Amino acid sequence: MNSHQGEMKGDKQMNTSVLEERSKVPATLSARALSQVKNNGALWAFFLLLLINILITPNFLQIQTLYVNLTQVATVAIVAIGMTLVIASGGIDLSVGALMALAGTIAPMIFLSDFAASWPALGLVLAIVVAIAVAGLAGLFNGYLISVYKIQPIIATLILFISGRGIAQVLTNGELQTFDNPSFEFIGTGRILGVPVQAIITIVLALSIAWVIKRSIYGRFLLAVGGNEKAAELAGVPAKKIKMLTYMICGLLAGIAGLISTAINSASDANQTGQLMELDAISAAIVGGVLLTGGKAPILGAVLGAAIIQLVGYTLLANGVHDAVAMVAKAVIIIVAVYLQQVKGAK
Template identity: 60%
Template sequence: MTTIETTAPQTRPKGSALAWVSRYGTLIAFLALIAFNAAVTPNFLTWQTLNVNLTQVATIVIVATGMTLVIATGGIDLSVGSLMAISGALAPMIFLGTIMPIPSPFLAILLAFTVPVIVAAAFGWFNGMLITRYSIQPIVATLVLFIAGRGIAQVMTNGNLQVFKNDAFQFIALGRVFGIPTQVIIMAVIVALAAFMVRRTAFGRQMLAVGGNEKAARLAGIPAVRVKRLVYVISGALAGIAGLIVVARNSASDANLVGLGMELDAIAAVAVGGTLLTGGRANILGTLLGAFVIQLVQYTLLANGVPDAAARIVKAGLIIAAVFIQLRAARG
């Protein structure tokens, strides 16, 4: 007797289309925006336009990289914009001798590069301490500095615009290396280091484990408290670097405006880039691509006469769509 085996026809798993969109949607949107602008927007395919978009997106990518690490642990950081303001306020104060006179120009530049970043990192540690020691929800803990941080920067400067010019310091924003803007190089280095850390180091694996299931991670011996505090320190430090780039680019520091709304742009880049907002995953390259999509959407609308208010609405729509696709894809 011959036995004939039959195999049921393979059907596409439910939700596989959404999973595909979740994986490649950001790249498709990026390419579509480039194609649209190449066809419609005047002077889009020029080095000047490329330079404008790269310099505008650099600070978003830097802050969003830190945000990705925080979100990967199941947290959120609403304080990054305010920490940019604090960092951006400190650097000119060091140059102008507002805090104390510094006789050596070299020492002033060194302190202007390091002190603001260290202070921003310390505030990041404060966020992590509130979350880990006092069990305050991340959105509430970081809301403290979201509100108070900008107030601290405004008090430091008396709410005044600080105008300064120092070519050595401003090289981080206005300089070029082999024709490439320095801030873009800084962005690329930070992204590369973060991607390496997530994929190749024990800390990266611990971070994802904490975000995936903190209780199980603790039982496995992972120092969850130390991991969570460190990601907030990194997020704070990167916000500090971004703040320095902004004030160096503008040749002035305005505590009322530096970093304003940056937390929303960073979260948007993370969401659009495919990192799950529930934690347990960190797609650094996706965040990079997501930031470029956010920037190109805004550029496309403004270049074609659409008001900035409409760009914000579209940005909000992108976040909603990204989160919806992630949730549906996760449910299968």
């Protein structure tokens, strides 16, 4: 009798434990789902925006709509990649828009010169190389001020934020430079197998730099410097060189974006090219998951963040909402992204 009662008691305990384990399954699944949303918030936001547009935006699924969004997001994404690297190093760069204007001014000056008229192909190559190189050297100047003279990044880059566009305006007398150069314009308006060339350039740059961050010594050093610069230096990391190289890469990418923007418009406008680009790039980088404290460089996340920023603006404008509201929406997105970062950091 006692053994029988013991067996019944044992069975009851086993059944109770089984029920408890089963009740934990939905809770575990919910926790995992919530974790996925937190860790991949940008991706979920992007898919949500796509769904909203499919439902409410006229002609959203047309090829022309896709083409418009791809061409408009490319320059933001390229600059956002550079901004992600800079923020990952523990800094910021306010000069990217001005460097876009500077590169976009220099290139036409070269391929419209008498030399280029005699040697068109060489003149075009020289124009592209020199324009990007100048932007890269300007970025290196930023890095030098920050790493060697220990000037705060926001102050150091503010110098070229003001003077970079000023130089471009002086070079053109503040006037619009129009041109007709199909070879140069191809990088802004051309297509390969139906895909915009600028989108291809963006994808190639993003994948290449993402690989460098993940696989190269530079990538490991960059994250170490951004995570804890003093500790990195004690470990033998050349922090100054890494910072200067990072700002130079950011400048090079800004130069590429400036050429694309100029090619799209078939004109160089020192007053408007890259205007407020630094804000869009910072927004895209933050939404893409870069930590404002440094030490993390989600390159593909920056591209996704740029796509979200672009899609938010397109959604509102396509549905008759004023452009000013789009700017407010971008601000809200940044606030939410920063809040989510703080929530993760608190855990």
